Amino acid sequence: MSGVAEKARFFLERSVPQLREWEQKELFSKDEIRTIVKKRNDHEHRVLSPGNRASDWASYATWEQSLESLRTKRCKRMKIRHLNSAHAGQGRVLSIYDRGVNRHPTSSALWREYLAYTTNVKAAKRYRRTMTNALRMLPNDVQLWIMAGRRAAKNGDMASARSFFMRGCRFCTKDGSLWIEYARCEMEWLEKVDKRKSKPGTIDPLRPDKTTGDDNELVIDDSEDEDEDDGTVLPEPSANQAEVIDKQTAKQLQNNPALDGAIPIAIFDISRKQPFFTPDTAEEFYIMLASFHTVSVQPRIAQHVLDTLETEYPKHPATCSCRIRQPILNVDPMTAEFPRQLREVLSRLKSQIELTEDQAALKRKTIAWIDEYLALEQLDEAIQKVLGHTKNKLESS
Template sequence: MTGASDKARFYLEQSVPELQELERKKIFTKAEITSIAKKRSDFEHKLNARGSQPSDYARYAEYEMNLESLRRKRARRLGVKATEHAGQRRIFFVLDRATKKFHGDLALWMQYIEYARKQKAHKKLNQAFRSVLRLHPTRPELWIYAAKYALEVEGDMMEARSYMQRGLRFCKRSKDLWVEYAKLEMIYIAKIVGRRRILGLDENRTQTPQADMADNPDADIVKLPKITAEDINPDLAQDDSVDQAALQNLNSTPALSGAIPIAVFDAAMKQFPADDLLGERFFDMIVGFEGVPSSKKIAEHIVDTLSASMPTNPLVASCYIWQPVAGVRATSPDFPRGLGVALDRLDSSAQRIYPRFALLRRTIDRLMSFLGVQELDPDIRKVLLVTLKSTLGQLQMELEHKTGENGDEVAEVIEKLRSNGLHHFVESKMAWALRIWGKNTRLLTLQGTGAILAQDGDANK
């Protein structure tokens, strides 16, 4: 006990100059300084005694974080300059001791990492990543976190890939890691595409002003020729064909063509052959990257691969149906054409896929996601609503004959319809569901919630 007390006293003595400075600059009062010293003494004695727990370190670090936040606010308000790094250094000191003593506690490591990230202490953060990954190499969430940080904060795609590839050596059976690796590559592609659009590198540079006028002979405005740096200084002129060739080569690189996400998907499916849920996760992830040119190519590859091994699987059929609108914004001019193809595929697939329940559920979810777009064309909205009504009718028939159905599935559908504001569908489906599963708790709760919402609506009229 004496050794623990001596160690606690030693650590407390190190903070005396800092407390004296805070009192001298009137950031804290004498009574507050006494309270801070007592609180630190309690924490230090608890940490240095036998039987200390990870939660003791976590609370101590949290206390110091709150104290540092208060110190900064008061110093800013008083216009006083105080030692900026003393508080941060003390917090890291507590967290360093915590992770050394309880290196198996991931919560402490995450507290350390989150604080270092918030403080933009990149050196400390990289040290923490190296340590925690060395100690816990089989935790896929840590590899994912480190890779995302490398790309999103540091902008280092090579480092991000390195984290993912090293993680897969230890966690090759982690489906999350495979999907997140492909997602990371898609984020990188989206960033490059976005930058190229800002710089105008994705435009057709061979098009001339005369060609623009030929496309619109009735234009009322005469376009003037554009003056470029080459027109003023001919020495700057370059062969445009070379630039065009360079841009074409850039488009065909694996980084932009989608070859890397495709390779990740193929490797994942070798690890998990005939895994329809994993294939669907890859497809849904790719669909989320709207406006990325390679999304369509990647989605086609996913659908072709899944269809070859599982042609009658309802989840694969769902991916096949919606592949024509993969990566296409619902407000894009290309969307109506793709939607038409998708609806044709829906009609044909619904007749050959059995059981149809999973296919119908995913169709309803996809239709509701499109209907949630605010700027959606009114005519397209009408088509989607008609399709949704038909699909709900088919789902109703499936549920009535589904063995073991207790009403939870339809309750989940009704919840989604209500959350998307499709109340005219909710009323009819609720009445039908209560006739069959009148004792289902979720349905009764939804009915009560609906009555309350209706009363509130009437009161606001």
């Protein structure tokens, strides 16, 4: 343990200037500083000891964040506007996460915590480097690819977002969630374009979103770390993985503005060739697409998915469930239109239960979405009674 003690002392000594300044500014008392040192020492010994876990590093970083939050509140209360170590706390948290992911490179949860923190403190360069390293270590992690694609889309860079999603889809061929999120991202983009087109005087509805950009974000001064530009690049798919989306299709997805909804349709069509694709996956696509009722081309895209289900799986519970729910998917349950459409749903329910090849599965699907409506607090009492009666009838039959 002598090696652990020496390493712990090394990392603790780096925080001495910060602690001395806190004492001089009377932000913390001597007893509080002793407690801080003891807690840090305990955490350092825990994370440096053999057999440490990713959760130990996460706990250490969380404790440091709470300490930094307390320091910020006291500075505000005492009207202390300048500290030489103002960013030392954030730099320390970043260092802990960096050490943690180096020790546990396969911990997806720790990587995501690290990325979330860099986003919160607007450490843009660190975020880019960390995301690249995370994807290199965990190229099959769906959530990481979704985070990367969504951040790019949020910043108005749809070209980069599509690049992330397409690269991720080549790796993640055993799970349909990334493909569905890719289509969702494209639908959100179409929704933004429709809003721009509706504004008078709009010249180019396809222009990139206005954003502050990463270059204007705060970059934490953590000069003790290695240079940000370490030459790391995103993982490259193998030859077989690259064939998931061929070059011609990739070029079309990347460059085609596709205001007619061609990109979401192409994503769905390519996903049909993947090992994960099932009728339930198509149902998830359909439900997601149906939620974008304000997008002008949404009916065409959703109908394409439904037509596929009708053609290839006419009696599957997923297909029958889509048929049943179709009238109310685009209707606000708080409007007067909902009860009228609900009557159509209930009439379809009986016929589809008789038609489906698996009545039990269809009943489970129906009960699941009924529960979602019953969970709404402001739902009309009469509608609640009807849905509750329908649910009880399905459960008892």
